[in-house]
Amino acid sequence: MTNAYHPHNHKHCIEEALQEARSLCKDKGARLTPLREKVLELVWQSHSPIGAYDVLAELGRLEERAAQPPTVYRALDFLMEHGLIHRLSSLNAFIGCSHPGEQHNSCFLICEKCRVTQEIEHLGIEASLKDCAQSQGFQIKDSSVELSGLCPNCLGADTE
Amino acid sequence: MTNAYHPHNHKHCIEEALQEARSLCKDKGARLTPLREKVLELVWQSHSPIGAYDVLAELGRLEERAAQPPTVYRALDFLMEHGLIHRLSSLNAFIGCSHPGEQHNSCFLICEKCRVTQEIEHLGIEASLKDCAQSQGFQIKDSSVELSGLCPNCLGADTE
DNA sequence: TTCATAATTGTTATAATATAACGTATTTTG
DNA sequence: CAAAATACGTTATATTATAACAATTATGAA
Numbered sequence: 001m002t003n004a005y006h007p008h009n010h011k012h013c014i015e016e017a018l019q020e021a022r023s024l025c026k027d028k029g030a031r032l033t034p035l036r037e038k039v040l041e042l043v044w045q046s047h048s049p050i051g052a053y054d055v056l057a058e059l060g061r062l063e064e065r066a067a068q069p070p071t072v073y074r075a076l077d078f079l080m081e082h083g084l085i086h087r088l089s090s091l092n093a094f095i096g097c098s099h100p101g102e103q104h105n106s107c108f109l110i111c112e113k114c115r116v117t118q119e120i121e122h123l124g125i126e127a128s129l130k131d132c133a134q135s136q137g138f139q140i141k142d143s144s145v146e147l148s149g150l151c152p153n154c155l156g157a158d159t160e
Numbered sequence: 161m162t163n164a165y166h167p168h169n170h171k172h173c174i175e176e177a178l179q180e181a182r183s184l185c186k187d188k189g190a191r192l193t194p195l196r197e198k199v200l201e202l203v204w205q206s207h208s209p210i211g212a213y214d215v216l217a218e219l220g221r222l223e224e225r226a227a228q229p230p231t232v233y234r235a236l237d238f239l240m241e242h243g244l245i246h247r248l249s250s251l252n253a254f255i256g257c258s259h260p261g262e263q264h265n266s267c268f269l270i271c272e273k274c275r276v277t278q279e280i281e282h283l284g285i286e287a288s289l290k291d292c293a294q295s296q297g298f299q300i301k302d303s304s305v306e307l308s309g310l311c312p313n314c315l316g317a318d319t320e
Numbered sequence: 321t322t323c324a325t326a327a328t329t330g331t332t333a334t335a336a337t338a339t340a341a342c343g344t345a346t347t348t349t350g
Numbered sequence: 351c352a353a354a355a356t357a358c359g360t361t362a363t364a365t366t367a368t369a370a371c372a373a374t375t376a377t378g379a380a
Contacts, residue, residue, distance in 0.1 A: 122292040128284035137312030152297030
């Protein structure tokens with residue numbers, strides 16, 4: 001399971017994410033076109049969220065003809081619809097989903113120093129959100145849980 | 161205590177919010193200027209979040225000279241700093257804080273139909289967020305918990 | 321009070337994020 | 351292959367937010 005905080009060969013993360021995306025899309029009959037796959041790869045370039053215009057810029061460095069914003073946003077929309085990436089509304093940025101395919105309401109731990117962001121599925125959070133909603137007679141359709149602060153690595157760097 | 165879902169005379173909510181804001185600012189030596197108070201009143205116009213540019217437009221209907229965006233954003237920043245309003249990042253919009261003064265990490269229930277938004281302090285959520293962060297060695301500085309879905313009133317309207 | 325300082329607001333310009341609308345090309349399916 | 355659907359290209363523009371500097375107003379010390 002992906003943990004952004006431990007040292008790792010990130011190429012594995014990228015390759016694994018792409019493989020899984022191909023497999024999931026195949027199963028669902030969704031078309032993971034070269035453009036969409038490229039955008040997914042760019043989003044997975046690190047464990048930090050990336051903005052749509054940064055994706056656009058990266059894309060521009062690779063292709064002759066510079067892509068336009070709608071091209072990128074459409075690809076991002078596709079990837080979100082199929083649960084391959086998430087949008088972090090507190091940052092206006094996107095990050096690869098660390099466990100696509102599974103139904104989940106994740107919590108994101110966003111480091112305000114190094115920007116590394118860890119996606120967590122925490123049953124206690126899910127349960128308490130449900131409890132909160134139920135107590136109000138509210139029906140949850142979508143949740144956004146984003147915590148910003150300091151990740152263990154940046155915390156450690158302070159004291160060492 | 162404010163509950164957005166029950167029928168109520170909303171003027172009371174506004175007046176109460178303004179009174180409390182005046183009192184809190186006085187205590188802290190913060191200057192709740194006429195502009196800032198007016199913006200707070202506009203944010204409190206309803207239990208639905210309002211965008212900065214909507215505040216701007218409302219302000220324009222009242223004043224001769226149309227205010228400019230920085231004027232509104234500065235007032236909103238002041239109000240946020242002093243815990244009088246919240247920004248909902250999933251909507252890029254602002255809502256009056258229903259219990260200013262108290263330290264709290266709220267959860268917002270946003271109705272996607274009528275837009276009415278209820279702020280909830282839920283101890284279970286706070287506890288589980290802390291637990292989640294702690295399990296990762298993450299230090300929370302700020303939290304954003306926004307649930308969108310259907311409020312009890314809109315749910316009821318479907319079945320009736 | 322009066323001046324100096326700080327805080328607030330005004331003003332202009334622009335940055336950053338996102339989408340509408342329509343045309344073209346490619347893929348899929350009958 | 352032809353028709354339809356899907357994806358992508360392109361232009362323009364909407365929406366949200368901030369930088370930079372000028373003018374004004376409030377505050378506090380002498």
